[in-house]
Amino acid sequence: xxxxxxxxxxxxxxxxxxxxxxxxxxxxxxxxxxxxxxxxxxxxxxxxxxxxxxxxxxxxxxxxxxxxxxxxxxxxxxxxxxxxxxxxxxxxxxxxxxxxxxxxxxxxxxxxxxxxxxxxxxxxxxxxxxxxxxxxxxxxxxxxxxxxxxxxxxxxxxxxxxxxxxxxxxxxxxxxxxxxxxxxxxxxxxxxxxxxxxxxxxxxxxxxxxxxxxxxxxxxxxxxxxxxxxxxxxxxxxxxxxxxxxxxxxxxxxxxxxxxxxxxxxxxxxxxxxxxxxxxxxxxxxxxxxxxxxxxxxxxxxxxxxxxxxxxxxxxxxxxxxxxxxxxxxxxxxxxxxxxxxxx
Ligand SMILES: NC(=O)c1ccc[n+]([C@@H]2O[C@H](COP(=O)([O-])OP(=O)(O)OC[C@H]3O[C@@H](n4cnc5c(N)ncnc54)[C@H](OP(=O)(O)O)[C@@H]3O)[C@@H](O)[C@H]2O)c1
Numbered sequence: 411x412x413x414x415x416x417x418x419x420x421x422x423x424x425x426x427x428x429x430x431x432x433x434x435x436x437x438x439x440x441x442x443x444x445x446x447x448x449x450x451x452x453x454x455x456x457x458x459x460x461x462x463x464x465x466x467x468x469x470x471x472x473x474x475x476x477x478x479x480x481x482x483x484x485x486x487x488x489x490x491x492x493x494x495x496x497x498x499x500x501x502x503x504x505x506x507x508x509x510x511x512x513x514x515x516x517x518x519x520x521x522x523x524x525x526x527x528x529x530x531x532x533x534x535x536x537x538x539x540x541x542x543x544x545x546x547x548x549x550x551x552x553x554x555x556x557x558x559x560x561x562x563x564x565x566x567x568x569x570x571x572x573x574x575x576x577x578x579x580x581x582x583x584x585x586x587x588x589x590x591x592x593x594x595x596x597x598x599x600x601x602x603x604x605x606x607x608x609x610x611x612x613x614x615x616x617x618x619x620x621x622x623x624x625x626x627x628x629x630x631x632x633x634x635x636x637x638x639x640x641x642x643x644x645x646x647x648x649x650x651x652x653x654x655x656x657x658x659x660x661x662x663x664x665x666x667x668x669x670x671x672x673x674x675x676x677x678x679x680x681x682x683x684x685x686x687x688x689x690x691x692x693x694x695x696x697x698x699x700x701x702x703x704x705x706x707x708x709x710x711x712x713x714x715x716x717x718x719x720x721x722x723x724x725x726x727x728x729x730x731x732x733x734x735x736x737x738x739x740x741x742x743x744x745x746x747x748x749x750x751x752x753x754x
Contacts (some may be wrong), residue, residue, distance in 0.1 A: 413754045415489045415745065416442030418478050418506070421449050421458040423593050424493035424516050427738030429454075432491075433467040435742070436682060437749060440470060442487055444478040451475070461593070478502055480509035488754040491741045492517055495592075507552035512753055514555050514741045518611075521556045521619060524632065528556045528622050530563060530740065531747040532679050532688050533570045537627050538751060553753070555744050558623060559615040560590050560736025561643065564652050566623050567689055567712045568728050569637075571676035572669060573624065576661025577637040579723065582616060583655045584609075584641070587648040587700065590732045596645060606645040616641035651704030652732045659723035666717035669724050673714050681746040683739055685711040692716075698729040709734030710743070 415432065419425045420443035432440045444450070449457035455471040476482035478494065479502070490506055492499055492515035499517030506513050520526045525544040527537045541553045557563065561584050569577060586609060588596050600606065617639040624635040658664070670691050678688040685707025691714050692698055698706075698713035706713050709731035716727040730736055748754070 412439035413437055413489055413745075413749055414439050414441045414487045415491060416440070416444070416483055416487050418444045418490055418492040418502075419494035419498070420454065420475065421445040422493055423589050424733055424737040426458060426460060426462045427733045428491050428493060428741065429467065429470055430462045430464055431683075431734070431738055431742050433470060437746065438489070438742070442476060442483050443470070443473055444476045444482065447477060449475045450477040459593070480506050480511070483511065488512065489514060489745050489748065491515075491745065493737065493741070503554060507548070507550045507554050510551040512553045512555070512748060514557070514744045514748065516557060516737050516741050518559060518615065520554060521558065522622060526554055526556055528558055528619060529744050529747065530558065530566060530623060531681060531743050532677070532684060533567060534623055535679070535747055537632065538747060539629065540627060540632065543630065555748065557737070557740035557744055558619045559612070560730070560732035561586060561612060561652050561654065562616050562619040562623070563736045563740055564712065564730040564732075565616075565654050565656055565728050566620050567676065568656065568673055568714055568726070569620065569658070570624060571673040571689060572658060572660065572664065574672065575664045577624070577635070577658065578661055579638045579659040580620070581640045581657045581722070582642070584616075584643045585646045585648075585653040586643060587650050587652055587732055588645065589650050590652060590736070591645065601645060601647045604647065607642070609643040609645055612643040613641040616643070648700045650731055650733060651700030651729055652736065653698065653700055653727060653729045655725070655727055657720065657722045657725050664724050665719055666724065669717045669726065681743060681750065683710055683743045683746055688712060689714055698727060700729060703729055704731040710739050711735070
C-alpha cells in the first residue's frame with residue numbers, strides 16, 4: 411500500500427521538484443500541499459509559478475494549497491517533505507513532529523542538533539537510529555530527519571569513497587547554480603556576467619555537516635569525524651548543478667587512479683531513488699560540467715572527474731544536481747529509507 415505524503419512549502423524551487431519526483435513515485439501518494447498564507451486556499455496551479463522542466467501534473471494542479479499548520483493536514487498522512495525557508499522550518503517543523511508526523515526536511519534548521527539524523531542513505535543510513543534517541547528526548551510520536559545542504563551532498567559521497575585512505579584535510583571550493591538560492595534568491599542584475607564569492611552561512615554548512623555525516627554513531631550518540639574541512643563558496647550564473655573543486659590530504663598515499671577506482675566502486679543502495687552507480691567517474695579532463703552532466707543518474711548521481719596529484723593532496727572535481735540530489739531527491743530518498751526501516 412502506498413505511503414500517503416504531503417509537501418510543506420510546495421510552491422517553491424525545491425517544492426516543485428518534490429512534486430515532479432513524487433507524481434510518478436511507486437511508493438508515495440501525494441495527498442497534501444502547503445505554502446504561505448498568501449498561497450493557502452488557491453489551487454496549486456494558481457499558487458505555484460511552475461518552472462520545472464516537465465508539465466505540472468494535472469491532478470496536482472487542481473489540489474488546494476493548505477496553510478502550513480498541523481491542523482490543515484489530514485491525519486492519515488504518514489510522511490511530510492519539508493522545503494520551507496529555514497526560519498519558517500524552525501518555527502513549524504517541531505509542531506508537526508509533536509502532532510505525530512514524520513518530517514523529512516531540506517531546511518537547514520536543526521541539521522546540526524545532536525538528536526537529529528542528518529542522512530545521505532548511501533553514506534550513513536545507520537544514523538537513522540538517532541530517531542530513537544530523538545523520540546526519547548523530545549517525547550514526539552513523529553520524527554524529524556534532515557538531508558544536508560545541496561553543496562555538502564555534492565562532495566561528501568566522494569569523501570566517503572576515500573575514507574579508507576584516512577581523511578585528514580579537505581578543501582572545497584564551490585561554483586553554485588542560482589536555483590540553489592530559491593526562486594527569489596539572486597536577481598538577474600546581480601548574477602548575469604558575474605560571479606559572487608560569498609553565499610551567507612554556506613561555508614560553515616559544508617564544514618560542519620560533512621563532519622557530522624562522516625561521523626560514528628554508537629547507538630546512543632554521534633561523534634563527528636575529526637578531518638579538517640575548509641570551504642569557499644561562489645555563486646555563478648548556471649541554472650542548476652553545483653560544481654565543486656576538492657583537494658584532499660590523506661594519511662595513506664592516494665593517487666589519481668586509486669581515487670577514481672574507489673569512487674567508481676563505492677556502493678549504491680537498493681532504494682527506488684538511489685542511482686547505480688552512485689558516483690559516475692569521467693575520464694575526460696574537462697568533465698563533469700553542469701549543463702552536460704547534472705542529470706547523470708536521473709539527477710541523483712554524483713559526477714566526478716579531473717583526478718590529479720598536487721602538492722596539496724589529491725585534487726578532483728565533482729558535481730550534483732542541487733534541486734534533485736541536493737534537495738528534493740535527497741528528502742524523497744530519506745523517505746524511502748524511513749519506509750524501508752518500518753517507520754510507516
Ligand atoms: N534550492 C536549493 O537548491 C536548495 C537545496 C537544498 C536545500 N534547500 C532548502 O530548501 C528550503 C526551500 O528552498 P527553496 O529554494 O525551494 O525556497 P523558495 O523557492 O523560496 O520556496 C519557499 C517555499 O516556502 C513557502 N513559504 C515561504 N514562507 C512561508 C511561511 N511563512 N509559511 C509557510 N510557507 C512559507 C513558500 O510559499 P509561497 O509560494 O506561498 O511563498 C514556498 O513554497 C530552504 O530552507 C532552502 O535552504 C534549497
